[in-house]
Amino acid sequence: MTADIAILRLDTLDAPEHLQQLSEVLVDCVEGGASVNFMAGFSMARARAFWQQVAQQVQLGERALLVARDGAGRIVGTVQLALSQPDNQPHRADVNKLLVHRSARQQGVGEALMRAVEDLARAQGKTLLVLDTASDAAERLYLRTGWQLSGRIPGYALMPDGAPTATTILYKNLMPGETLSAPAP
Template sequence: MDQKINVRRIAAHEATHCVEALADVLIDCVEGGASVSFMLPLPRERAQAFWRDVAQSVMRGERALLVAEDSTGRIVGTVQMILAQPDNQPHRADVAKMLVRRELRRRGIARRLMDAVDILARDEGKTVLVLDTVTGSAAARLYEQAGWQRAGDVPKYALMPDGEFCSTTFYYKHL
């Protein structure tokens, strides 16, 4: 079943209204083993607090929040672009928390989100993007297919949600 997916930027005034739906996506991904800064079990309150902080950052103009919505308007994926950078790096942005609900993976949603990141970065005047992900993961393959360049790996950089160490690969993309 191929659903219509709409990718869009969340406006500052609507960011807080997305907290519950974004918490659902985050919890689903962490429960599925995604190493995205959270450990198991991930209490709903912790996920909500994270997204409330993101919403505040969106409202301050420090970051952009993109979502992928299905035909019913349910948020099924998301990615962030951290726009606020040091004074000597106004041309750069960090890409973070690229998440897609497990039951909808391998349908091109993550690729659409990453394509939207490229467009948004250009619109924001950003010419260098950076991100990191678990070494050898499906996300790493996606980024490489989308034209990201591998900068290097750091062994034991982070923990998987179950507490096991994982290596992290850093990527960059010039636009």
């Protein structure tokens, strides 16, 4: 049910409403218990500072920022594609911070953002995407959309309430018909 959702790439966060709405989404996700690098009590001021750092990376071409807007034009979700990789990994990118405001969940926003970020990665010549998540719901979304489970790392991070949590590493091969192989252990 994504009829009223538009996915856009933001090349700048110059518009004050973009910074404000992205900050609202991030704070809502942290308040809702999302493990996205921030702890409980996360403030709008810290959220704005985070997005200002992201804006600098976007302007340098190191990162791409996609947003999902609802029918009223409000940003209700976002995802990032980290394009800047080491010299020996020009073929891959990391997917970061898939965030959907709690009021917009279960409406196809996350899936639409993931399709769009995968399309953007292909357009940038990327053939392998990697991400990690501490959320069972997000993991189900990724697996449902063709991502492969690589493994889990116990005690990797803390949830916003301070409880330790594992992270799940996933990847997606964007080259149809190509098989990724790993050396035998």
